[in-house]
Amino acid sequence: MVRLPDGGADGWNGDMPTQPVIEVEHLNVKYGDFHAVKDLSFHVGRGELYALLGTNGAGKTSTLEAVEGHRPATSGTVRVFGSDPRDRRGVRPRTGIMLQESGFSPDLTVRESVRLIGRLSRRTDSVDRLLGVVDLTRKAGTKVSQLSGGEKRRLDFATAVYGAPELVFLDEPTTGLDIQSRDALWEAVDRLREDGSTVVLTTHYLEEAQQRADRIGLMHQGSFHREGTVSELTRTLPATVRFSLAPSAPALPLPAVPQGDGSFLVETTGLQEDLRALLNWAHDHGAELRDLQAGPTRLDDVFRAIGSE
Amino acid sequence: MLAIAHGELIQIFRNRLILVTMLVMPAASSAFYMYLHDRIPALDLGAVAAVLMFLVVTMGLYTTAVTTLASRRQNLFLKRLRSTAVDDTRILAGLLLPVTAITLAQVGVVLVVLSVVADPPADLLLTGAATLATVVMMIGLALATAGVTNSPEHAQVTTLPVLIGVLAVSGWVGFTGTEELTLLKRLLPGGAASELVVNAWNGGVPLSESLFLLAPTLAWVVVAVTLATRIFRWEPRR
Numbered sequence: 001m002v003r004l005p006d007g008g009a010d011g012w013n014g015d016m017p018t019q020p021v022i023e024v025e026h027l028n029v030k031y032g033d034f035h036a037v038k039d040l041s042f043h044v045g046r047g048e049l050y051a052l053l054g055t056n057g058a059g060k061t062s063t064l065e066a067v068e069g070h071r072p073a074t075s076g077t078v079r080v081f082g083s084d085p086r087d088r089r090g091v092r093p094r095t096g097i098m099l100q101e102s103g104f105s106p107d108l109t110v111r112e113s114v115r116l117i118g119r120l121s122r123r124t125d126s127v128d129r130l131l132g133v134v135d136l137t138r139k140a141g142t143k144v145s146q147l148s149g150g151e152k153r154r155l156d157f158a159t160a161v162y163g164a165p166e167l168v169f170l171d172e173p174t175t176g177l178d179i180q181s182r183d184a185l186w187e188a189v190d191r192l193r194e195d196g197s198t199v200v201l202t203t204h205y206l207e208e209a210q211q212r213a214d215r216i217g218l219m220h221q222g223s224f225h226r227e228g229t230v231s232e233l234t235r236t237l238p239a240t241v242r243f244s245l246a247p248s249a250p251a252l253p254l255p256a257v258p259q260g261d262g263s264f265l266v267e268t269t270g271l272q273e274d275l276r277a278l279l280n281w282a283h284d285h286g287a288e289l290r291d292l293q294a295g296p297t298r299l300d301d302v303f304r305a306i307g308s309e
Numbered sequence: 310m311l312a313i314a315h316g317e318l319i320q321i322f323r324n325r326l327i328l329v330t331m332l333v334m335p336a337a338s339s340a341f342y343m344y345l346h347d348r349i350p351a352l353d354l355g356a357v358a359a360v361l362m363f364l365v366v367t368m369g370l371y372t373t374a375v376t377t378l379a380s381r382r383q384n385l386f387l388k389r390l391r392s393t394a395v396d397d398t399r400i401l402a403g404l405l406l407p408v409t410a411i412t413l414a415q416v417g418v419v420l421v422v423l424s425v426v427a428d429p430p431a432d433l434l435l436t437g438a439a440t441l442a443t444v445v446m447m448i449g450l451a452l453a454t455a456g457v458t459n460s461p462e463h464a465q466v467t468t469l470p471v472l473i474g475v476l477a478v479s480g481w482v483g484f485t486g487t488e489e490l491t492l493l494k495r496l497l498p499g500g501a502a503s504e505l506v507v508n509a510w511n512g513g514v515p516l517s518e519s520l521f522l523l524a525p526t527l528a529w530v531v532v533a534v535t536l537a538t539r540i541f542r543w544e545p546r547r
Binding site: 068070088089092093097099101102103104105106107108112116117119120121122143159 | 312313315316319320323324381384385386388389390391392393394395396
């Protein structure tokens with residue numbers, strides 16, 4: 001694993017309160033001979049939004065399930081609020097869990113489902129208020145079996161944030177949601193965080209993690225490939241400039257890799273200087289840089305780099 | 310636990326298939342046995358009571374419990390419940406409480422009707438004890454069976470061996486008694502409980518002898534619960 005450079009003792013530059021909400025030390029999860037999670041260690045501080053990302057089969061779900069208390073660790077320790085996460089009476093009243101798949105009884109209505117799971121969480125809240133937050137007020141009396149996939153995700157979110165828990169697990173929260181619903185969900189998450197809640201997120205929408213996560217744990221083949229803030233993750237890879245040129249254009253002023261479709265890719269650690277050089281060259285030679293795109297490294301690029309390693 | 314039970318009760322009354330399995334089939338079968346008793350006066354009343362009780366408990370409780378647990382696991386409702394602050398025992402108790410209560414009420418109604426149209430039991434308390442022991446045994450067997458049942462549809466297959474076996478044993482023991490093959494009949498699931506109901510209804514057997522019959526039934530509870538703790542799954546196979 002690459003633990004990225006930082007100023008803090010535990011790899012995070014933000015304010016880390018004394019007692020982390022989640023402490024994972026040398027976690028291993030095995031299914032028979034298959035080693036799903038290998039010696040994973042990380043902490044999540046109070047108020048943080050920590051994103052657990054990874055390639056398919058990287059071990060995210062197994063890790064998340066061990067931290068949520070749904071699955072025992074084969075070895076290693078997991079502590080949530082200083083306790084074993086399988087201690088439901090102690091931990092769950094402070095924890096909201098949004099599962100990756102629905103898990104609601106199809107014959108119960110939306111209101112009945114929120115009320116039931118809310119009561120079992122041992123927190124208090126207004127069901128009507130929550131249904132308003134996730135825009136399901138008009139569906140309150142509808143059976144879960146008649147909801148769309150997106151509506152089920154919103155119902156799931158409503159039960160996870162019932163009573164504003166101190167810690168919320170969001171497993172693929174925006175999958176299947178339209179853009180308005182996504183915005184509404186993230187607004188609700190922002191409000192929770194303003195009140196001090198800690199959020200653990202997994203998502204395939206990397207731009208969501210890039211925009212919102214304080215830190216990211218990037219998993220690959222059962223262990224952390226990298227862990228740190230977005231800037232820490234992306235600054236180890238070069239920025240990119242992409243453009244297309246007419247075949248008759250003169251030689252470029254910097255190394256560029258032809259992409260086969262008439263376009264070129266420039267990888268650079270000095271984006272501003274190289275972009276200026278390229279634009280000056282185009283100006284001097286009267287060349288047109290078609291479809292010019294330049295930008296810092298994105299999480300997508302980090303992911304692709306993992307895949308190519 | 311009561312919140313889960315309330316949710317289950319709502320679902321039972323919204324699901325016609327479950328409702329038919331739970332209420333109509335045992336009631337229809339019971340009516341048929343009472344009709345038989347009217348036509349064949351020599352039919353042993355204790356045996357009829359035993360068979361009726363097992364009909365209601367196997368079809369109303371056992372089959373419904375297995376189907377419910379498989380269904381709740383398949384749609385991840387069990388995992389959802391385990392995401393809350395409630396422990397596993399209370400989750401299972403909440404899920405099975407409504408069907409158990411309905412079954413006990415059904416058994417009560419059927420046996421009261423039998424008492425009215427024929428004769429009442431000689432020992433009411435012993436009949437109650439036999440019913441309770443049978444209910445507990447069938448809950449244990451339901452938990453164990455649910456462990457090998459992947460879906461509600463699969464339950465139609467996995468419940469058959471216990472359903473047919475227990476019903477056959479209760480009829481065999483009820484109508485032929487335990488004078489022959491005593492040990493075998495008492496050790497088979499439902500055998501001792503059937504004999505207990507027959508004794509409780511017909512009377513004439515010392516209480517100590519009858520109470521001894523609770524032991525094999527409770528042994529089956531231990532066997533079933535031990536099996537269930539080993540094979541019961543909370544989530545579908547991956």
